Amino acid sequence: MDPKHQRVELNDGHFMPVLGFGTYVPPEVPRNRLVEVTKLAIEAGFCHTDSAHLYNNEEYVGLAIRSKIADGSVKREDIVYTSKLWCTFHQPELVQPALESSLKKRPLDYVDLYLIHFPMALKGGETLLPKDENGKVIFDTVDLCAVWEAMEKCKDAGLAKSIGVSNFNCRQLEMILNKPGLKYKPVCNQVECHPYLNQSKLLDFCKSKDIVLVAHSALGSQRHKLWVDQNSPVLLEDPVLCALAKKHKRSPALFALRYQLQRGVVVLAKSYNEQRIRENVQVFEFQLTSEDMKVLDGLNRNFRYVVMDILVDHPDYPFSDEF
Numbered sequence: 001m002d003p004k005h006q007r008v009e010l011n012d013g014h015f016m017p018v019l020g021f022g023t024y025v026p027p028e029v030p031r032n033r034l035v036e037v038t039k040l041a042i043e044a045g046f047c048h049t050d051s052a053h054l055y056n057n058e059e060y061v062g063l064a065i066r067s068k069i070a071d072g073s074v075k076r077e078d079i080v081y082t083s084k085l086w087c088t089f090h091q092p093e094l095v096q097p098a099l100e101s102s103l104k105k106r107p108l109d110y111v112d113l114y115l116i117h118f119p120m121a122l123k124g125g126e127t128l129l130p131k132d133e134n135g136k137v138i139f140d141t142v143d144l145c146a147v148w149e150a151m152e153k154c155k156d157a158g159l160a161k162s163i164g165v166s167n168f169n170c171r172q173l174e175m176i177l178n179k180p181g182l183k184y185k186p187v188c189n190q191v192e193c194h195p196y197l198n199q200s201k202l203l204d205f206c207k208s209k210d211i212v213l214v215a216h217s218a219l220g221s222q223r224h225k226l227w228v229d230q231n232s233p234v235l236l237e238d239p240v241l242c243a244l245a246k247k248h249k250r251s252p253a254l255f256a257l258r259y260q261l262q263r264g265v266v267v268l269a270k271s272y273n274e275q276r277i278r279e280n281v282q283v284f285e286f287q288l289t290s291e292d293m294k295v296l297d298g299l300n301r302n303f304r305y306v307v308m309d310i311l312v313d314h315p316d317y318p319f320s321d322e323f
């Protein structure tokens, strides 16, 4: 089945392929390999790529997309390219310039989807994690509704086809939805989501508001020590998930991806390995039974890999609420 036809309509009339290619790699991984890997992903059938200012990789992902357009493999309109506003650009006057400067770096004219990466503002400027003399991250306070209005202007200016949020809890989403004079609803909320953190309550809320939930870290994350406690359980080694996958002669990774699609969740998968990139597109080739889905639902333990503990004292830290 052609992955590019497996897409969901967003609340603004645009479409999003239900399988996306995750492009984050930790700082020590050479960036230039990303051109080759993103091209492989597009050749394998991925037509949705997820990037961000934070990832410091946008020019490479952009180059790969341009190259696959140039060789006739895809058309620009068949690709969904996502980027994200970093926390140091939340002051409303910084939002559009941040997108413009990142569009200049990556050779694309517009992004299909622009997300507020986190609901937490940090001191404005180019330093990703501004710190004081004691090494403490410097927070800023910016009204999320004001950030959202600046995002709406990016859409009006044609720089982003769609706009949405990431890592927002239900309360923060409601704040935007109830904003007087709201022009555009967020089309999606991209959050950590996998069988150990299945986000069922947030998913129900998003569905009730016609907001797509997009799952990041759906394979249990890259477990990099920058972000993830090394003692955390390894999702793809979970005995129940592994036994189910074995019974169906599929890998645990494919099961974890398929689980999301059958719950109406758009799912991202990162891989730097050609064989695994090609394997992940097989998510469209099989179905889980309702019994399988129940078993996977039963693995939920509200366990979060990416807790962002350096920001836990931020007044807008999203993960203290139940959902």
Ligand code: NAP
Pocket (backbone or CB within 6 Å): 021, 022, 023, 024, 025, 050, 051, 117, 166, 167, 190, 191, 215, 216, 217, 218, 219, 220, 221, 222, 223, 236, 251, 253, 254, 268, 269, 270, 271, 272, 273, 276, 277, 279, 280, 306
């Ligand atoms: P992930 O998709 O959870 O993948 C984790 C690991 O699974 C990868 O490192 C990959 O290793 C391995 N893998 C992939 N396919 C596999 C397969 N078929 N079998 C076995 N292993 C497989 O990783 P993630 O990068 O943490 O999350 C995905 C994307 O979500 C990111 O790249 C980024 O775009 C986005 N994200 C967003 C946020 C946010 O705050 N909005 C946070 C985290 C992530 P190999 O490369 O060795 O295959």
